[in-house]
Amino acid sequence: MTDPQLWWYVARASGLVAWAAMTGSVLWGVLLATRVLRSIDNPAWLQDLHRWLGGTALIMAGLHMLSLMLDGWTHFSLTEIFVPLAAAYRPWPVALGIVAFYLLAAVYGSSLLRPKMPRRLWKALHYGSYISVILVSFHAGWSGSDVGAWGYRLVAFILLGLTTVAVLVRVLTSTAATPLPPPPQAAPAQPMTVTATYPLTREVLGIDLSRQGGTELPVWTPGAHLTLQLPNGLVRCYSLCGDPADRSRYRIAVHLAAPSRGGSAWLHANAVPGKILDVSGPDNHFMLEPAExxxxxxxxxxxxxxxxxxxxxxxxxxxxxxxxxxxxxxxxxxxxxxxxxxxxxxxxxxxxxxxxxxxxxxxxxxxxxxxxxxxxxxxxxxxxxxxxxxxxxxxFTPAPQQPYPPRRAFEVTCRRSNTHVHVSEHQSLLDALERAQLPVHSSCREGICGACQVGVIAGQPQHLDSVASEEDKDRAGVIYPCVSRSHTTSLTLDL
Ligand code: FES
CATH class of the missing domain: 3.40.50.80 (Nucleotide-binding domain of ferredoxin-NADP reductase (FNR) module)
Known part of the structure; x- marks a missing residue:
């Protein structure tokens, strides 16, 4: 143990750095995933740091294994270093380290391939990093390290305990008996007053809207839109284009479509100062994410x-x-x-x-x-x-679906209303919900505006909308029923 051979010291140092980098990367990843760090102006470098720590852990783990083969005292063979339980020396603790290395390699590889792989698979592989860091801590604590073995063991037990608690909380909070939180209501429409109109071009009319009584408006973020419920029965969405810091008015710009389907023509003809319009929102499906x-x-x-x-x-x-x-x-x-x-x-x-x-x-x-x-x-x-x-x-128009998937019938359970709805292959999910008297806000009915968003509790939605990016579709846990359907034979909705 005390033989001062170079490779033995390299093995110990690289093992220690690998363990620290892996633990740091996992903890950093948890902070990023839980969005604790989202308020920092530009977290692109935080993502880079997470990846860099993971890469360092992998390289150091590789160096650790190589130096164990080169060291004259341990002298592991290739088989012993890569095949779990092949080592004569403390086979179980060594095997934990080998399995952790493979898991770490899979996690890091999945990060590099993330743009090309389904998000669910990437996420499932990423959970392996928790297991990997626990295995490494047990490996370090019991495989014979002469420095701080109790520290490793303590960390291993703490991580194991925290993971167990997290899994229990997850399981308990997702059981059917758990009461649901209040429904994510679409903001009810409120009357707002047109305070000014002005031509921005021959075809574009600027419209300012304020609350009656002039009270301060809710905060909005760039990319947000308002939904206007026009007196002619049409519902139209318009992006906010004013200064987000101005809480006294919302500013939209309405392009007179040619031909108009009725929304922009009505506003160009009827939106005059003093006119009252029913407005809901702001809602945002086009968020500005931090970038350099x-x-x-x-x-x-x-x-x-x-x-x-x-x-x-x-x-x-x-x-x-x-x-x-x-x-x-x-x-x-x-x-x-x-x-x-x-x-x-x-x-x-x-x-x-x-x-x-x-x-x-x-x-x-x-x-x-x-x-x-x-x-x-x-x-x-x-x-x-x-x-x-x-x-x-x-x-402005739905994204092309190529090839357009065949429509299949499916069943829907609406958890809040305890209602079951059959959706035939000939009708949209939104139509079926409306026929069952389940009110869902809608506007474009083409999967563009996001007005009809409904939460998904169980089942796998077939996302056919153009609201969310491909990356975000499954992550969001919502469906746009005007166009989207179901991959599974049944869906459970938060409705
Ligand atoms: S109504 Fe516009 S996305 Fe469904």
């Missing part, structure tokens, strides 16, 4: 959520805006944005350039987070150019 560098791409009226994002960015943040439209005369806020941020804003008017700018060239070499709101041709092209984790899209 942003590239905003806006097409036409898609500038509205993007403008709010730009307004809210800290002054030191790196960003660029590519704003594309038919002509400057039709592009709301183009002059204002160019005047305020001439170095950051590029305006491409097709009547000046003749062609749409080459998005592939604009994106060439960038590693920025890309936020896009615009027509389908623009969003679909970006979807082929930008890796999914970096791309954030708000669409």
């Amino acid at each position: 560098d942003y590239l905003f791409v806006a097409g036409g009226i898609g500038i509205t959520p993007i403008k709010a994002m730009i307004e809210a960015l800290p002054a030191h943040r790196r960003w660029r805006l590519v704003y594309i439209g038919r002509s400057r005369a039709t592009m709301a806020f183009s002059r204002e944005l160019k005047q305020r941020w001439p170095q950051h804003v590029s305006v491409y008017a097709r009547d000046e350039t003749g062609v749409r700018p080459d998005l592939a060239r604009i994106l060439d070499g960038t590693t920025a987070a890309v936020y896009c709101c615009g027509p389908a041709s623009m969003t679909e092209e970006l979807a082929t150019l930008v890796p999914a984790p970096r791309l954030h899209i708000e669409r």
